[in-house]
Amino acid sequence: MTAIPNPEPATFIIFGVTGDLSQRLLLPALYRLFSERAIPEGFAVVGVARKMLRNEGFRTFVRDAITRAYGGVDADAWQRFASRLYYAPGDFSGQGDHGPIALVVQQVEQQHRTGGNRVFYLATPPSTFEGILTTLHKMELVRPGRRNGAWNRVIIEKPFGQNEASSRQLNVLVDRVIGEENIFRIDHYLGKETVQNMLVLRFANTVFEPIWDRRYVDHVQITFVEEEGIGGRGRFYEEVGVVRDVVQNHMFQLLAITAMEPPAVFDAEGFRNEKAKVLRAIQPIRPEDAVRGQYGPGVIRGKPVPGYRQEEGISATSMTPTYAAMRLAIDNWRWAGVPFYLRAGKRLHKKDTEIVVVFRQPPLRLFKDFDTSGMDPNILVLNTTEEEKILLSFAARVPGHQQQIRSVALDFDYARFGPAEHPPYEHLLLDVLRGMRRFFPRRDEVELQWTIVDPLLEHWDASPPADFPNYPAGSQGPAAAEEFLIRDGRQWKTG
Numbered sequence: 085m086t087a088i089p090n091p092e093p094a095t096f097i098i099f100g101v102t103g104d105l106s107q108r109l110l111l112p113a114l115y116r117l118f119s120e121r122a123i124p125e126g127f128a129v130v131g132v133a134r135k136m137l138r139n140e141g142f143r144t145f146v147r148d149a150i151t152r153a154y155g156g157v158d159a160d161a162w163q164r165f166a167s168r169l170y171y172a173p174g175d176f177s178g179q180g181d182h183g184p185i186a187l188v189v190q191q192v193e194q195q196h197r198t199g200g201n202r203v204f205y206l207a208t209p210p211s212t213f214e215g216i217l218t219t220l221h222k223m224e225l226v227r228p229g230r231r232n233g234a235w236n237r238v239i240i241e242k243p244f245g246q247n248e249a250s251s252r253q254l255n256v257l258v259d260r261v262i263g264e265e266n267i268f269r270i271d272h273y274l275g276k277e278t279v280q281n282m283l284v285l286r287f288a289n290t291v292f293e294p295i296w297d298r299r300y301v302d303h304v305q306i307t308f309v310e311e312e313g314i315g316g317r318g319r320f321y322e323e324v325g326v327v328r329d330v331v332q333n334h335m336f337q338l339l340a341i342t343a344m345e346p347p348a349v350f351d352a353e354g355f356r357n358e359k360a361k362v363l364r365a366i367q368p369i370r371p372e373d374a375v376r377g378q379y380g381p382g383v384i385r386g387k388p389v390p391g392y393r394q395e396e397g398i399s400a401t402s403m404t405p406t407y408a409a410m411r412l413a414i415d416n417w418r419w420a421g422v423p424f425y426l427r428a429g430k431r432l433h434k435k436d437t438e439i440v441v442v443f444r445q446p447p448l449r450l451f452k453d454f455d456t457s458g459m460d461p462n463i464l465v466l467n468t469t470e471e472e473k474i475l476l477s478f479a480a481r482v483p484g485h486q487q488q489i490r491s492v493a494l495d496f497d498y499a500r501f502g503p504a505e506h507p508p509y510e511h512l513l514l515d516v517l518r519g520m521r522r523f524f525p526r527r528d529e530v531e532l533q534w535t536i537v538d539p540l541l542e543h544w545d546a547s548p549p550a551d552f553p554n555y556p557a558g559s560q561g562p563a564a565a566e567e568f569l570i571r572d573g574r575q576w577k578t579g
């Protein structure tokens with residue numbers, strides 16, 4: 085057995101520490117890892133944002149964030165954690181004052197025995213990534229390779245670029261200032277239990293892999309739908325829309341894991357090579373292979389909610405899609421002729437993220453005199469929403485005199501492993517401290533993901549839709565998305 089490397093001591097420097105992501109996910113994840121002693125004592129956090137705060141004010145701010153996440157703090161653990169929290173105000177948007185960051189990091193390193201290792205987390209708007217990286221490089225806070233024997237790693241949030249050209253430009257900068265070996269492009273979907281379990285399901289079992297191809301699989305559906313709207317993130321969402329927000333990154337990663345070949349070795353390069361091969365085999369999306377939508381006013385859980393154009397920060401004539409469905413073709417030996425359908429959207433009737441593998445009908449319809457109206461083809465569902473579960477349906481004869489066959493399900497609920505739940509950010513932050521790159525997409529993956537969606541996004545920009553808004557909030561999405569599958573003789577599964 086190869087041992088997993090231990091997490092190493094380090095200073096976490098979080099840019100955008102006052103933002104939504106840091107408050108809701110990063111700070112609570114670091115607190116929990118530290119309080120469970122999953123990360124070493126040689127650890128400290130330096131928070132960076134433009135807002136003026138002192139260390140004491142920052143500690144109160146962090147305590148509030150953790151209390152909101154967990155309903156309180158453990159007095160002992162909090163004391164140990166709080167003594168490792170520092171704040172360095174600074175503006176990294178261009179010509180602004182960078183503040184005392186360099187000095188604070190040096191002092192913290194000496195005080196907390198972090199071995200000089202540094203993790204820079206860019207939890208700021210994507211428009212700031214280049215400026216922050218360039219400044220950190222100029223200040224000699226980061227560099228490719230190691231610095232006096234210590235490592236420096238940079239975590240960058242999605243979206244990584246706005247299209248292939250801008251993501252390439254950002255990658256060139258990354259290569260120059262920190263090097264590919266030090267970059268961790270985070271896609272938190274890769275930290276989810278069920279997503280990682282897709283690999284185990286496929287490659288640690290004998291029964292699935294022999295039927296995991298065009299001979300037995302009719303098609304695959306990947307769904308990523310939410311009840312939520314855009315909250316206070318109107319300006320951000322106007323720039324990205326649904327495809328850049330979740331399809332180009334999370335959904336393509338789910339697809340790649342579902343469709344990849346077994347790697348020869350399950351290390352970072354082996355795993356990422358196989359995902360990249362799948363992405364390379366996906367054909368650019370033609371306009372006729374996709375449907376777009378935008379929500380209008382509607383009702384969710386009995387409460388009226390506004391339409392997208394009525395949300396804060398959104399233009400009354402906005403053409404930004406909040407829903408997309410598409411058919412992808414993977415031109416390789418395993419998947420030729422098997423469509424992969426993706427759908428994603430906001431303000432829909434439920435929250436759901438799932439991968440559905442729909443198998444072909446048996447070659448012979450033997451039970452011609454049976455009532456088979458309740459029988460579907462075999463399907464395998466991996467649900468990655470809060471109630472993470474895996475379900476396999478098969479046909480069974482209904483007991484009794486009537487000749488009837490119905491689909492029944494074998495299902496596995498993650499709750500069976502007990503209540504302990506580690507959110508994806510905990511897994512991934514720990515991986516960064518271990519230097520494990522496996523679950524962080526590589527440069528070529530991100531660029532390939534853009535090459536798949538760029539032609540569609542360009543086409544959509546050039547031909548504004550005439551029918552927006554075209555689905556009410558709380559519905560199943562635009563009617564065109566249903567018709568899209570019906571034309572192929574299929575329908576969306578509900579899991």
Ligand SMILES: NC(=O)c1ccc[n+]([C@@H]2O[C@H](COP(=O)([O-])OP(=O)(O)OC[C@H]3O[C@@H](n4cnc5c(N)ncnc54)[C@H](OP(=O)(O)O)[C@@H]3O)[C@@H](O)[C@H]2O)c1
Pocket residue numbers: 099100101102103104105106132133134135174175176177178206207208209210212241242243
């Ligand atoms: N929120 C999520 O659930 C989520 C999920 C996935 C990915 N992401 C990604 O994570 C990043 C952060 O998202 P968010 O929702 O947390 O954004 P946010 O709430 O708008 O927070 C942005 C943070 O960046 C700081 N900031 C902005 N400009 C800065 C500058 N020039 N120099 C230094 N600090 C600056 C802001 O503080 P000041 O204004 O005080 O400087 C604030 O702390 C984005 O790239 C987003 O795409 C977010």
